[in-house]
Amino acid sequence: xxxxxxxxxxxxxxxxxxxxxxxxxxxxxxxxxxxxxxxxxxxxxxxxxxxxxxxxxxxxxxxxxxxxxxxxxxxxxxxxxxxxxxxxxxxxxxxxxxxxxxxxxxxxxxxxxxxxxxxxxxxxxxxxxxxxxxxxxxxxxxxxxxxxxxxxxxxxxxxxxxxxxxxxxxxxxxxxxxxxxxxxxxxxxxxxxxxxxxxxxxxxxxxxxxxxxxxxxxxxxxxxxxx
Amino acid sequence: xxxxxxxxxxxxxxxxxxxxxxxxxxxxxxxxxxxxxxxxxxxxxxxxxxxxxxxxxxxxxxxxxxxxxxxxxxxxxxxxxxxxxxxxxxxxxxxxxxxxxxxxxxxxxxxxxxxxxxxxxxxxxxxxxxxxxxxxxxxxxxxxxxxxxxxxxxxxxxxxxxxxxxxxxxxxxxxxxxxxxxxxxxxxxxxx
Ligand SMILES: [Zn+2]
Ligand SMILES: [Zn+2]
Numbered sequence: 001x002x003x004x005x006x007x008x009x010x011x012x013x014x015x016x017x018x019x020x021x022x023x024x025x026x027x028x029x030x031x032x033x034x035x036x037x038x039x040x041x042x043x044x045x046x047x048x049x050x051x052x053x054x055x056x057x058x059x060x061x062x063x064x065x066x067x068x069x070x071x072x073x074x075x076x077x078x079x080x081x082x083x084x085x086x087x088x089x090x091x092x093x094x095x096x097x098x099x100x101x102x103x104x105x106x107x108x109x110x111x112x113x114x115x116x117x118x119x120x121x122x123x124x125x126x127x128x129x130x131x132x133x134x135x136x137x138x139x140x141x142x143x144x145x146x147x148x149x150x151x152x153x154x155x156x157x158x159x160x161x162x163x164x165x166x167x168x169x170x171x172x173x174x175x176x177x178x179x180x181x182x183x184x185x186x187x188x189x190x191x192x193x194x195x196x197x198x199x200x201x202x203x204x205x206x207x208x209x210x211x212x213x214x215x216x217x218x219x220x221x222x223x224x225x226x227x
Numbered sequence: 228x229x230x231x232x233x234x235x236x237x238x239x240x241x242x243x244x245x246x247x248x249x250x251x252x253x254x255x256x257x258x259x260x261x262x263x264x265x266x267x268x269x270x271x272x273x274x275x276x277x278x279x280x281x282x283x284x285x286x287x288x289x290x291x292x293x294x295x296x297x298x299x300x301x302x303x304x305x306x307x308x309x310x311x312x313x314x315x316x317x318x319x320x321x322x323x324x325x326x327x328x329x330x331x332x333x334x335x336x337x338x339x340x341x342x343x344x345x346x347x348x349x350x351x352x353x354x355x356x357x358x359x360x361x362x363x364x365x366x367x368x369x370x371x372x373x374x375x376x377x378x379x380x381x382x383x384x385x386x387x388x389x390x391x392x393x394x395x396x397x398x399x400x401x402x403x404x405x406x407x408x409x410x411x412x413x414x415x416x417x418x419x
Contacts, residue, residue: 011409017334020312024320024329031334041340043408045301046401050370051312052305053398056237060262061269061278072283073257077250082291090332109333133328 005037005178014040018047025137028109029160029180029204035094035107036178097200099127099143104165104200106141114141126150128203142203144168149192157207159183161191166199168192188212233395237303238296245293253290256303261286264311271315281318285311295337302395309335363413371406374399 009017009030016022017030034040091111097104097118106114113131118141120127125145133139137158144150161168161181168175170189175181183189185207193199237259243252261282268278288310296306313331320330367375377388378399385403389396 011405011412018312020316020331024316024334027334028329031336035336035340038340042404046405048309049301049305049398049401050405052302052308053394055260055263055267055308055311056302056304058263058266061265063275064262064265068279069258069261072261072279072286073254076257076283076287076290077253079287079290081248081293087292087295090337092338108336112333113329 005033005039005176007173007175007179007181008037008040009033009180009182011043014043015047018044018051023136025133025139025204026158026160028113028133028139029162029202031109032107032164032202033162033178033180035109097141099129099200102198106164106200106202110202113139124148137204137206139202139204142201144191144193144199144201146193146198147195149190151211152188152190152213153209153211154188155183155185155205155207156210157185157205159187159206159209160202160204162202164200164202166197167194168199168201169194233298233302233397235302235395238298241289241293241296241303241306242298244290245296256289257286260289260307264307267311268315277318281311281314284314284318288314297339300339302397309337360410360414363410366413367406367409371402371409374402375406378403 013022013026013030017027017034022030034044091108093111094105094107095111095114097106097114099120110131113133117132118129120129120143122128125148127143129141131139131141141164142161159182161175161183163175163177163179165177167177168191170181170191172189173181237256240249240252240256243249244256264282264285265278268281269275272278272281285307289307292310296303313335316331316334320328364372364375373392374388377383377391378385383391385396385399389399392399
């Protein structure tokens with residue numbers, strides 16, 4: 001997987017991600033992108049270094065109770081340091097996810113959530129597994145078989161799509177592994193897969209999609225597939 | 228292209244804490260960073276009790292996890308900042324009583340991604356001077372703009388800029404990377 005990622009979250013989003021002020025479900029998509037993108041890995045290291053420097057150069061709190069702090073210091077140093085096992089609490093690497101006879105690799109950031117639950121709902125050539133991210137937005141894995149179009153729709157809220165495997169194209173571009181698409185309210189598009197390549201994405205949606213054309217409007221009540 | 232190993236007062240103190248559980252070194256770190264973390268916490272929470280809880284958790288992690296600090300990946304202050312950020316994130320999640328969901332451990336990887344080639348920046352020298360870039364150049368954050376002016380307009384070496392501004396060489400390089408990325412993004416926007 002050495003191809004270059006072309007679509008990145010952009011510096012303002014990375015900055016909020018590094019500061020920890022980005023909403024959790026959006027931050028999850030950004031984090032999974034970073035797992036797949038060496039360019040943004042470096043930028044995040046640089047942005048963290050800037051934040052660290054700001055902390056180091058910042059002024060100490062004006063009101064400080066010295067006895068409080070002395071007590072805190074003593075309490076901390078009375079605790080044992082952690083051993084190797086306790087130190088490794090993080091998901092360390094990518095994990096596999098299974099859909100029928102297919103196996104996909106998903107990035108480290110999603111490892112824990114995917115291992116908790118991947119229950120697929122399938123309709124025709126599209127399948128969806130909601131992740132237990134439990135926030136305002138809906139976070140799910142979205143599988144689209146080859147040669148399939150998602151009917152044209154308008155977004156009522158923010159839609160973030162991160163390609164995890166394969167490729168997806170829409171009116172604005174062609175997106176491969178690691179590419180992140182951010183659609184804001186009132187953007188309209190018709191994403192589809194190529195004739196010979198299916199696609200697995202991470203999808204973060206803040207509101208149901210609104211299908212626009214003819215019979216596909218019947219899909220609007222079937223939102224659980226996309227939402 | 229070996230990674231720069233940071234050395235300095237705080238990096239050394241952390242390695243003493245990691246290797247010898249050195250209480251004097253830890254006390255120094257604590258008395259410098261705890262009051263600054265408290266100010267940071269007050270800004271983030273607007274509440275003294277929560278700010279202090281964040282300081283306590285952060286500094287406890289610094290003590291317990293000192294062995295995880297890797298001076299080839301960044302400065303001590305960067306490491307301490309990331310711990311405080313994670314503590315704060317998880318505190319806020321807990322307050323909103325969210326269960327089994329996204330945690331700081333999912334969002335911020337505290338390990339090494341495979342080494343990357345340093346992407347060259349030489350192709351920017353001439354482009355930088357063009358009129359198209361000038362307005363974006365002026366909109367760079369001040370710290371980045373200053374480094375860019377010295378490197379690209381005054382043609383100083385990274386080392387000279389590091390000496391002149393009294394900032395680590397790694398900071399000069401990272402500010403250049405951040406500034407170049409901002410400019411690249413600005414150019415992409417004007418193109419489309
Ligand atoms: Zn990227
Ligand atoms: Zn869409």
